[in-house]
Amino acid sequence: MRVVLLGPPGAGKGTQAKIISKVLSVPHISTGDIFMKNIREETELGIKAKEYIHKGLLVPDEVTIGLVENRLEEEDAGEGYLLDGFPRTLSQGEALLKHLESSHKMLDAVVFLDVPHEELLLRMEGRRVCSSCGASYHLTFNPPREMEVCDLCSGHLIIRKDDTEEAVKERLRVYESETKPLVHFFELKGLLRRVDGTKEIDEVTEDVLEALQIKV
Ligand code: ADP
């Protein structure tokens, strides 16, 4: 299955993608995680991406589109994938559909996680991420078993550099102008499935699976 998880920053895309990709047995491809890993490893891509990410801006399409196209050509993505955080602009959406068309493949669905602004602020304020595997936690809504330690890999939990008040404000502004138009774009293509992202994590998972018509 080829699925896109769409939604504002902090909606729970990464949290859900980690669970759903296992159920679907497809790789979880997160552009955010790819950029963050490159920043940690101080690669050329990481150094370039950091300039934008820490200010709450999008990494330019010229960088992002090629990166994803190459990733989708890797062997593990042959039978499907769950895209998290891509596309984020109309150009990226068009490029994805063009890429699929050129390889005679189809997108199965775009799941839109709908979460209002005030809730997004609370979620990003309390978010902690694993500096090693990228898993996402929340101090109140989804705390780790042990303070500051990742349940999955025992990595150290940190605050994302772009979860500062200023960067969050900018990311929400950028979401409204650059990413939100994709909701209508995919709706017109008949691919959009809306899911209420304000429920508990388990309930959102159930609703996403139902939207994808997956029975577990
Ligand atoms: P995104 O990948 O869309 O930016 P994350 O998956 O990192 O979002 O989630 C943002 C924050 O909200 C994290 O701290 C996460 O633990 C928390 N979170 C995710 N889903 C829910 C939910 N359904 N209810 C409450 N908190 C959630």
Ligand code: AMP
């Ligand atoms: P995320 O973890 O999905 O919130 O992504 C973290 C940051 O990486 C975003 O705020 C952007 O700066 C950058 N990023 C992730 N995905 C994309 C994308 N598809 N296009 C441009 N920038 C992106």
